[in-house]
Amino acid sequence: MSGTERILLDEAAISAAVKRVGAQISADYAARAKPPVIIGVLKGSFVFLADLIRTLTVPCEIDFLTAKSYGQNSHSSGVVQIVKDIDADITGRDVIITEDILESANTLRSVCEILRSRSPASLKVCVFLDKNVKREAPFEADYKCFDIGDEFVVGYGLDYAEKYRYLPYLAAIAAE
Ligand code: IMP
Ligand code: MG
Numbered sequence: 126m127s128g129t130e131r132i133l134l135d136e137a138a139i140s141a142a143v144k145r146v147g148a149q150i151s152a153d154y155a156a157r158a159k160p161p162v163i164i165g166v167l168k169g170s171f172v173f174l175a176d177l178i179r180t181l182t183v184p185c186e187i188d189f190l191t192a193k194s195y196g197q198n199s200h201s202s203g204v205v206q207i208v209k210d211i212d213a214d215i216t217g218r219d220v221i222i223t224e225d226i227l228e229s230a231n232t233l234r235s236v237c238e239i240l241r242s243r244s245p246a247s248l249k250v251c252v253f254l255d256k257n258v259k260r261e262a263p264f265e266a267d268y269k270c271f272d273i274g275d276e277f278v279v280g281y282g283l284d285y286a287e288k289y290r291y292l293p294y295l296a297a298i299a300a301e
Pocket of ligand 2 (some may be wrong): 167
């Protein structure tokens with residue numbers, strides 16, 4: 126794809142929003158007996174997760190999973206499988222799932238269902254971006270940095286065909 130790039134969110138805007146969400150999480154999880162387990166959905170969440178945990182003023186544990194959605198490339202289907210699972214036993218633990226972007230919510234709905242079956246004490250969802258216009262059924266994130274419109278975005282961990290994840294800002298790309 127030859128694309129044009131337009132910066133939507135620069136590093137300063139991203140940093141401020143991540144700090145805001147980090148402060149909310151820090152307040153909500155203060156004084157818990159055990160630290161929350163923050164689970165990053167790979168690969169897209171790794172930059173967000175790395176920045177977010179460094180804004181927290183409460184301890185946390187980190188784990189990762191990879192979910193594969195069987196559907197067309199640009200659109201996830203309702204059939205989601207965990208192809209790389211977390212190492213942690215989350216039974217009785219407070220869990221926060223972090224994801225780069227919530228679109229149809231098919232991915233996170235399925236991941237939540239799978240993790241809920243393991244009886245965590247609580248399960249919350251934290252997303253960097255919410256592309257609400259594409260939702261197929263209601264699904265709300267507990268924490269989010271930004272709402273965005275219906276455009277394809279890259280950078281800050283998000284990719285197009287594995288490209289652009291390294292960009293420190295968020296950009297929209299459009300086919301030329
Ligand atoms: P959902 O299951 O439809 O909510 O899809 C969420 C997943 O689709 C994300 O984890 C991303 O991998 C991908 N995705 C959705 N929109 C975008 C985008 O604008 N840029 C990059 N990836 C996206
Ligand atoms: Mg992803």
